[in-house]
Amino acid sequence: MPAALLIIDMQVGLFHGPEKACDGERILANIQRLIAQARQQQVPIFAVRHTGPEGSPIAAGSPFWQLLPALELDAEIDTLFNKSRPNAFHGTELAHQLKSRKIENLYIVGMKTQFCIDSTCRAAVDLGFKALLVADAHTCMDTPALSAQAIIEHHNATLGGAFARLIDSADISF
Template sequence: MSAALLIIDMQVGLFHGPEQPHHGEQILANIQHLIAKARQQQVPIFAVRHTGPQGSPIAAGSPFWQLLPELELNAETATLFNKSRPNAFHDTGLAQQLQSRKIENLYLVGMKTQFCIDSTCRAAADLGLKPVLIADAHTCMDTPALSAQAIIDHHNATLGGAFARVINSADVSF
C-alpha cells in the first residue's frame, strides 16, 4: 500500500500571526519528524498553502503566504500547491496526482483543525482514500466558544469514528 504525507497550511502568516496556534512548537516538531521519516522512506510529500485574494495578507507570493522555512520544503523535495477553499482537493488536482501515483493512505497534518484539516480529511474519505489523521500533528487557535484543545480532541474523536484512522506521530510507519 502506498502512502503520502499531506501538510496543510503550515504558513508563516497562520503560524506566526497574532493568534498563536495551540502547542505550535510541538506540532511543528512533530511535523518535521514526519517529513524526515517520509524522506527516509521515500514517501511523497505534498504541501498546500491557503491562498487569499489579491491584497489579503495571504495573497499568493506575500510573506505571510509562504510555507514555514523550518519545514525545509521546496519544489525539489515536495509537491507544492495552492488552494482557495478549506478542502485541499477542491480545484487543485490533488486527487488526480494521488491516483496517478496509486496512493491509498494519506497522512494529514497541519492547520487549522476545524477548517482545512476537517474538510480535507472528510473529502479524502469520500474519494476512496484511506485518510490517516495524525492526532498530535494538527492544531488551531482558541475560539470564543471552545479552546483549541477541545476542538482538537473533538475532531480526533469525530474524524476517527467515521472518516480516518487516528494515530500519533510516534506511531507512524508509512
Template sequence: MPAALLIIDMQVGLFHGQEKPYRGEQVLANIQRLVAQARVNQVPIFAVRHTGPDGSPIAAGSPFWQLLPALELDAEIDTLFDKSRPNAFHGTDLAQQLKAAQIEDLYVVGMKSQFCIDSTCRSAADLGFRPLLLSDAHTCMDTATLSAEVIINHHNATLGAAFARLIDSAAVRF
C-alpha cells in the same frame, strides 16, 4: 500500501500570526519528524498553502503566505500547491496526482483542525483514499466559543470515528 504525507496550511502568517496555534512548536516538531521519516522512506510529500484574495495577508506571494521554512520543503522533490477553499481537493489536482502515484494512505497534518483538516479528511475518505489523521500533528487557535484544545479533541474524536484512522505521530511507520 502506497502512502503520502499531506501538510496543510503550515504557513508563516497562520503559524506566527497574532493568535498562536495550540501547542504550535510541538505540532511543528512532530511534522518535521514526519517529513524526515518520509524523506528516508521515499514517501511523497504534498504541501498546500491557503491562498487568500489579492490584498489579504495570505495573498499569493506575500510573506505570510509562504510555507514555514522550518519544514525544509523542497519544490524540486515535494509537491507544493495552492488552494482557496478549506478542502485541499477542491479546485486542485491533488486527487489526480495521488491516484496517478497509486497513493492509498494519506497522512494528514497541519492547520486548522476545524476547517481545512476536517474538510480535507472527509473529502479524502469520500474520494476513496484512506486518510490517517495524526492526532498530535494538527492544530488551531482558541475561538470566542471554544478552546483550541477542545476543538482538536472534538475533531480527533469525530474524524477518527467515521472519516479517518486516528494515529499518533510517534506510531507512524512509512
C-alpha cells in the same frame, strides 16, 4: 499500501500570526519528524498553502502566505500547491496526483483543525483514499466559543473512525 504525507496550511501568517497555534512548537516538531521519516522512506510529500484574495495577508506571494521555512520543504522533490477553499482537493490536482501515484494512505497534518483539516479528511474518504489523521500533528487557535485544545479533541473524536483513522506521530511507519 502506498502512502503520502499531506501538510496543510503550515504557513508563516497562520502559524506565527497574532493568534498563536495551540502547542505550536510541539506540532511543528512532530511534522518535521514526519517529513524526515517520509524522505528517508521515499514517501511523497504534498504541502498546500491557503491562498487568500488579492490584498489579503495570505495573498499569493505575500510573506505570510509562504510555507514555514522550518519545514525545509523542497519544490524540487516535494509537491507544493495552492488552494483557495478549506478542502485541499477542491479546485486542485491533488486527487489526480495521488491516484496517478497509486497512493491509498494519506497521512494528514497541519492547520487549522476545524476548517481545512476537517474538510480535507472528509473529502479524502469521499474520493476513495484512506485518511490517517495524525492526532498530535494538527492544530488551530482558541475561538470565543471553544479553546483550541477542545477543538482538537472534538475533531479527533469526530473524524476518528467515520472519516479517518487516528494515529500518533510516534506510531507512524509509512
